[in-house]
Amino acid sequence: MRVLGLSFGFHDSAAALLIDGRIVAAGQEERFTRIKHDADFPRRAIEFCLKKAGIAITDVDRVVYYENALKKFDRIVWASNVREQQKSNGGLMGRARALWNAATNANDVPPYLRSVTHSWFKWEKFDVVGRISDELAVPREKVTYVDHHDSHLAAAFYTSPFDHAAIVTMDGVGEYETAVIAVGRGSEIERKLAISLPHSIGLFYSAFTAFLGFEVNEGEYKVMGMAAFGQPRYYDHVRKLVTLRDDGGFEIDQSCFEFLAPETLPYTEEFLRRFGEPREPEADFAVQRSDLPEDLSDAQAASILNNSRHYADLAASVQLCTEELVLHLAAKASAIAGTRNVCLAGGVALNSLANGRLIREGGYNLFVHPAAGDAGNAIGAAASYYHRAAKRPRMQGFTSPYLGSPLDTTEVEAAVAESGFDAVTTCSSDEELADHVAGLLAGGAVIGWVQGQAEWGPRALGARSILADATNPAMKRIVNERVKFRELFRPFAPAVTAEAASQYFDFEPNLAAGAPEYYMLAVHPVRADKKSLVPAITHADGSARVQIVTSDSNPTFHALLRAFERRKGVPMLMNTSFNLRGEPMVDSARDAIRTFSVSGIDYLVLGRTVVSSRVEL
Amino acid sequence: MADNADLRLEVQKEIDRLAAEFKARGFDNAARYLAANRAAVIEIAVRARLEPKKRDLPSPFVYSMQ
Numbered sequence: 249m250r251v252l253g254l255s256f257g258f259h260d261s262a263a264a265l266l267i268d269g270r271i272v273a274a275g276q277e278e279r280f281t282r283i284k285h286d287a288d289f290p291r292r293a294i295e296f297c298l299k300k301a302g303i304a305i306t307d308v309d310r311v312v313y314y315e316n317a318l319k320k321f322d323r324i325v326w327a328s329n330v331r332e333q334q335k336s337n338g339g340l341m342g343r344a345r346a347l348w349n350a351a352t353n354a355n356d357v358p359p360y361l362r363s364v365t366h367s368w369f370k371w372e373k374f375d376v377v378g379r380i381s382d383e384l385a386v387p388r389e390k391v392t393y394v395d396h397h398d399s400h401l402a403a404a405f406y407t408s409p410f411d412h413a414a415i416v417t418m419d420g421v422g423e424y425e426t427a428v429i430a431v432g433r434g435s436e437i438e439r440k441l442a443i444s445l446p447h448s449i450g451l452f453y454s455a456f457t458a459f460l461g462f463e464v465n466e467g468e469y470k471v472m473g474m475a476a477f478g479q480p481r482y483y484d485h486v487r488k489l490v491t492l493r494d495d496g497g498f499e500i501d502q503s504c505f506e507f508l509a510p511e512t513l514p515y516t517e518e519f520l521r522r523f524g525e526p527r528e529p530e531a532d533f534a535v536q537r538s539d540l541p542e543d544l545s546d547a548q549a550a551s552i553l554n555n556s557r558h559y560a561d562l563a564a565s566v567q568l569c570t571e572e573l574v575l576h577l578a579a580k581a582s583a584i585a586g587t588r589n590v591c592l593a594g595g596v597a598l599n600s601l602a603n604g605r606l607i608r609e610g611g612y613n614l615f616v617h618p619a620a621g622d623a624g625n626a627i628g629a630a631a632s633y634y635h636r637a638a639k640r641p642r643m644q645g646f647t648s649p650y651l652g653s654p655l656d657t658t659e660v661e662a663a664v665a666e667s668g669f670d671a672v673t674t675c676s677s678d679e680e681l682a683d684h685v686a687g688l689l690a691g692g693a694v695i696g697w698v699q700g701q702a703e704w705g706p707r708a709l710g711a712r713s714i715l716a717d718a719t720n721p722a723m724k725r726i727v728n729e730r731v732k733f734r735e736l737f738r739p740f741a742p743a744v745t746a747e748a749a750s751q752y753f754d755f756e757p758n759l760a761a762g763a764p765e766y767y768m769l770a771v772h773p774v775r776a777d778k779k780s781l782v783p784a785i786t787h788a789d790g791s792a793r794v795q796i797v798t799s800d801s802n803p804t805f806h807a808l809l810r811a812f813e814r815r816k817g818v819p820m821l822m823n824t825s826f827n828l829r830g831e832p833m834v835d836s837a838r839d840a841i842r843t844f845s846v847s848g849i850d851y852l853v854l855g856r857t858v859v860s861s862r863v864e865l
Numbered sequence: 866m867a868d869n870a871d872l873r874l875e876v877q878k879e880i881d882r883l884a885a886e887f888k889a890r891g892f893d894n895a896a897r898y899l900a901a902n903r904a905a906v907i908e909i910a911v912r913a914r915l916e917p918k919k920r921d922l923p924s925p926f927v928y929s930m931q
Binding site for chain 1: 876879883886887890892893894895897898901902905906909910912913914916918
């Protein structure tokens with residue numbers, strides 16, 4: 249059976265193809281169109297999936313969309329109604345407005361609902377089945393959909409290595425639901441608890457993300473990064489906003505948030521009264537005077553340092569509170585399911601700090617779908633249909649995150665020839681490549697590394713990566729300023745051989761397939777005696793978001809790590825996604841050369857071809 | 866104008882069909898909304914369909930919920 253799963257229309261469009269219980273291909277539209285978080289119909293991703301499988305769209309048995317559009321619109325109307333009711337009960341002006349509207353029949357569609365209705369008609373979101381049928385020229389009968397959190401549940405459990413597990417999904421909001429606890433056994437998923445709007449961990453975290461001056465659905469990582477510079481000084485204030493229920497659920501104090509019908513901001517006047525002025529986007533951030541320009545006056549520097557400390561403390565407080573929420577949900581789910589196996593999906597599952605605590609403190613065998621956000625629901629939708637509607641036997645779990653575009657060697661040759669870079673070396677084997685590139689890295693070079701099929705999910709895992717020497721204390725600043733052009737407070741992650749991971753990080757690596765560290769989805773402390781050895785990947789609080797690599801999971805990358813160890817004594821590299829700020833990760837050889845040519849990357853490695861940006865004399 | 870008249874007719878039919886589908890599926894909030902605000906929704910829909918399809922998103926937070 250061939251099932252094509254689709255996620256599009258909101259953010260992070262993607263397609264995935266499941267054939268007879270095996271994920272044959274999966275890709276995110278942004279990688280092909282070069283538009284970050286592209287939400288459009290995933291034409292290019294679908295083309296890629298079909299091409300990879302060598303089939304036509306007519307060969308596909310079912311196309312499955314990742315959520316129930318009509319139910320979602322019903323929620324939008326419900327939420328708007330509730331909000332309007334609250335407003336009309338909320339004081340003289342509100343009541344006067346309601347009376348005026350009732351008397352004149354004016355403005356009978358509230359602004360939020362008017363705006364959403366407009367958007368839904370403009371982008372043809374109501375008849376998703378018809379849209380897919382038209383776009384792909386397939387009969388309507390071949391197209392179906394599943395609920396949003398059913399897609400997340402399926403992405404979390406069916407791709408996991410577990411036959412029996414607790415499942416927790418957490419995001420902003422799907423149709424009505426924002427979090428679900430379920431139990432997975434074999435091919436069955438049984439829901440146990442659902443939390444619905446307005447109570448949402450994802451929206452809670454996103455509201456603080458917006459308050460801290462970052463873009464929602466993009467800047468959540470920055471909040472995690474900023475949290476390391478702070479102390480949870482405002483924990484009590486933030487914690488007061490959350491009530492943990494005995495049944496595993498939770499409630500969020502709505503006096504501070506606008507989650508029902510947000511016209512602009514997700515927080516209220518009451519929120520501002522409690523937490524002060526929001527941080528300006530792109531505002532300077534520094535925790536020590538030496539991070540600021542020398543020509544800044546003492547008064548200006550003091551102001552920036554004070555503000556930075558305040559916002560970092562708030563980020564630390566929100567992060568801590570979110571971790572407690574996640575631990576609470578996981579504990580209840582695990583108790584209900586009667587197992588320590590826990591599967592996560594939904595955007596909140598990308599909170600790698602929380603994941604680290606689940607592993608170390610919770611003692612769970614954790615699986616996190618690598619594309620835990622809505623892109624991953626392309627796989628989730630297909631998997632949900634395959635098991636729950638088509639009643640097929642359990643699909644094969646995730647064996648590799650490298651499900652995207654392969655590196656086309658013909659394109660490499662053509663792209664390099666077109667590029668004008670003439671300092672090119674071609675290695676004859678992976679061993680020679682590893683040794684050559686390790687030498688460049690040890691000499692201080694920053695490397696663009698493109699190998700094999702691209703990663704599924706937001707993390708670069710040694711297929712579309714920028715690599716550098718983890719032992720070089722200057723490297724964090726070099727890569728930030730010369731290559732990534734991003735905020736200096738953001739950390740860089742390490743890739744380390746699995747066999748050496750526990751020597752450097754304070755956790756016991758689980759080498760079973762699907763462990764979150766294979767996908768760089770958990771943060772762990774760097775061992776105290778090792779911090780000075782790997783300063784480029786050690787964050788302000790002494791932690792790192794670890795990727796473990798084995799000779800099975802990625803042989804070429806593993807060989808490079810071992811070759812680097814022979815040069816520098818440490819089997820670890822700084823590993824960050826191969827993209828510039830605001831752009832999606834590179835996909836093709838041409839994308840890589842384009843990014844290489846406008847950044848400060850020293851060498852570009854495309855398969856076994858090494859291109860230098862330096863003029864060789 | 867003729868085109869707009871055709872579009873209006875098309876949109877009216879679509880809204881009536883949608884209202885019926887919402888009702889049939891038990892999505893009463895949406896069904897009641899379309900029924901109670903039919904004229905206003907037709908105007909919104911016609912205007913939306915006449916607009917060029919370029920991204921003019923509200924804040925990412927608002928958009929993420931839509």
